Amino acid sequence: MPREQWVPEGTDQETPNVARVYDCYLGGSHNFAVDRALARKAVGLWPDLPLIMRANRAFLRRSVQYLAGDGITRFLDLGSGIPTFGPVHEVARLIQPTARVVYVDIDPVAVQHSLLLVADDPLCSVVQADLRDTETLLKQPAVAELLEPGERVAVLLLAVLHFVTDEEDPARIVRVLREAMPPGSALALSHGTPAGRPELARQHQELYAQASAPLTMRSRDRIVALFEGFELIDPGVVHLPQWRPQHPESVGPHPELVAGLAGVGIRP
Template sequence: MTPERWVPEGTDQETPNVARVYDCYLGGSHNFAVDRELAHQAIDLWPELPLIMRANRAFLRRAVQYLAGEGITRFLDIGSGIPTFGPVHEVARLIQPEARVVYVDIDPVAVQHSRLMVVDDPRCTVVQADMRDTETLLKQPEVVELLDPREPVAVLLVAVLHFVTDEEDPARVVRVLREAMSPGSALVLSHGTPGGRPELARQHQALYARASAPMTMRSRDRIVALFEGFDLLAPGVVYLPQWRPQHPESVGPHPELIAGLAGVGIRP
């Protein structure tokens, strides 16, 4: 795909963008030199970062597969980024062929690329919106249509709330979303945490201060608190590889080195 098709006019190519840096970690090509520079510096600091990002995508895939298997056919992927590998609609439709997905992101490159990817798919739409302005996001026509009060929906907040600062209040974002979700709906959430490397995490956060959104890694207690009002599914909030692994031996002896926590909750 030529850059002319996926780079909207006026796109900031001077500031590293967190969605495009994530694309770098996953081996994607929809990023700029400034994004690759930050990604290379981050990997030099923390060589396991690509592994962590793959573990995060694997968690997303397992969670979507599980919820589709439970009958959920509607998915709201907030902070969806650039869906280079295994987009939600492809994963869900292996189980629910009629699954509908609304992708939401603030980054114009992520939005443009996503729209090109689903241009001929009537059951997928892409919305450009800021999750921090949650009330406005929920008023978007595509989101209103997806959130049918008679149907459960899976709301995905995967590796995105750590880009919401304490002042912007990630708990408020989740709370507003929860009130819009019908009973039986699911919250799928993963979040960066210092894990077993607090000093490395501090350096990583300092590096991301140069990017389009600063990163705030949070403790397990604070991440668990984001599930207030939801019934956590077993095994609760755990390190990424520990959430319902397809092969238990793949978890490894030190899952805390995969510095991300994840969980799935159901709205009663």
């Protein structure tokens, strides 16, 4: 794909961008030299990072499969990043062929690539918006239409709220989203945690201070608290590999070393 197709005019190519750095970890090609440099430093400090990112993508796949299997056909992917193998609409449509998906991201490169990916798909929309300005996000026509009463929606917040600072109040963001979700809707959430690797987590957060959004890893208690007002489904909030693994032996003896927690909750 020629670069001019996926780099909107005015894109900041001097500051590492968290969506493009994530793309580096997953082996993608939609990133710049500055993103690859930060990714190399991060992996140098924490060699398991690509494994952790793949574990997050695997959670995306399993949670979307579960929710589609439960009858949900509408998905709102917030902080969707640069789509890679197995985007939400492809996973959901293996079970729900008419699934609708709205992808939302703040990064113009992620948005442009998503637009190219779903250009001929009338059931997918792409919105450039800032999750932190939740009220404005909810007024976006594609988002507002998806959340209209009458049908359950799955809201995905996967590896995004750890890029929201305490001052920006991630709990408030989830609370506003919850109030906008029709009853019976679901929240799928994953979040970085220092548990298991506290020293590496500290160094990683210091490194990400150079990027477009700082990284705030949170404790299990604080991540569980984000599900206030939701009914957690089994097995609750657990380490990424532990959430409904397809093969139990794949979890491994030390899931806490995969420094992310995940869960799915239902809005009563």
